[in-house]
Amino acid sequence: MPQYMTVGHLLRQLQDLDPALPIRLAVNPDFPFTHYVGTDVVVQDGKAFIPDDGQEDYLPTSVRGALTWS
Numbered sequence: 001m002p003q004y005m006t007v008g009h010l011l012r013q014l015q016d017l018d019p020a021l022p023i024r025l026a027v028n029p030d031f032p033f034t035h036y037v038g039t040d041v042v043v044q045d046g047k048a049f050i051p052d053d054g055q056e057d058y059l060p061t062s063v064r065g066a067l068t069w070s
Helices: 007-014 061-066
Strands: 024-026 033-037 042-044 047-049 052-058
Touching: none
Parallel strands: none
Antiparallel strands: 024 033, 033 052, 042 047
């Protein structure tokens, strides 16, 4: 997946998932916590920004492995 993910890339990755599935952000491999996804989307300067909405918990070890962060 390119580092310049677009709305289209994200939609394709999410389209077959259960719409009720909670989503979290995995932010930093050196400080692996999960973060809630904010509900606002701000479009400015030709980009869409989705904020985090606070930290939830440690990122599970299995997820760190899947992301090759371990």
